[in-house]
Amino acid sequence: MARIRYIQQHVPLERRRELFKAGRYNSLRKSLQVSQEAFWGAIDVPQVTGYRYESGGKIPLHVVQLVRLHWVEGIDFRNLERDDVNGLRQLEWDGE
Numbered sequence: 001m002a003r004i005r006y007i008q009q010h011v012p013l014e015r016r017r018e019l020f021k022a023g024r025y026n027s028l029r030k031s032l033q034v035s036q037e038a039f040w041g042a043i044d045v046p047q048v049t050g051y052r053y054e055s056g057g058k059i060p061l062h063v064v065q066l067v068r069l070h071w072v073e074g075i076d077f078r079n080l081e082r083d084d085v086n087g088l089r090q091l092e093w094d095g096e
Contacts, residue, residue, distance in 0.1 A: 007076045009071075016028060039071065042070055
């Protein structure tokens with residue numbers, strides 16, 4: 001079984017969770033000092049769509065979950081394998 005890899009974040013986890021739970025994706029992205037293209041592209045969302053989300057557009061639940069896993073929890077998706085995905089299902093989250 002492969003191990004899930006985490007990316008290093010310079011913003012404290014609690015702050016990332018706070019911004020995420022408040023739906024402040026623009027503030028989360030800016031605090032991480034990444035461009036819209038890099039932020040949304042990391043989860044395979046086009047920049048123009050990410051811009052709409054940051055401007056108040058409705059975000060599909062699966063995109064919200066990907067933002068949380070990658071940018072908040074810091075999970076690196078680049079080399080995930082089937083066992084890793086099964087492990088992700090076990091993650092607990094107290095989000096709404």
